[in-house]
Amino acid sequence: MEQSWTHRSRPDRLERRLEFADYDSTRLFLERLNTLSEREGRFPDISFGRTYVNLTLTAEAEGEAIGPREESFAAAIDDLL
């Protein structure tokens, strides 16, 4: 089973790494994530290659701690999978 989000500090953030079977699956996930991001007006830092996506979520205001809004956005991302 895939690991979920990891909470790290300095800066306070949530990170998750996802692996996909092929580029089409990666791309499909990124499309869904884009739709979610535009709807929520939140744009996580994303790294991706052919078959992986790394996500980093920070609080909306720089320097703030991860709170319920970030946890909720992370859960919404999980729902895309």
Next chain:
Amino acid sequence: MEQSWTHRSRPDRLERRLEFADYDSTRLFLERLNTLSEREGRFPDISFGRTYVNLTLTAEAEGEAIGPREESFAAAIDDLL
């Protein structure tokens, strides 16, 4: 003027950082890059957030040096801007 590609080693790679005015411009560039990647069957490592994109190109075969094919793909990416 924006800096172009930087050639780094270990592993041998080309890197470029791009800044965009807003998410729409970032997104438009990523869409074009996706089309190019699918056409060429090459998938660089990409990091992005709301207004930036970082690109890393390596040789197709792991451990190989950057050659004319990578330089040419980098130039094709530049043409998307």
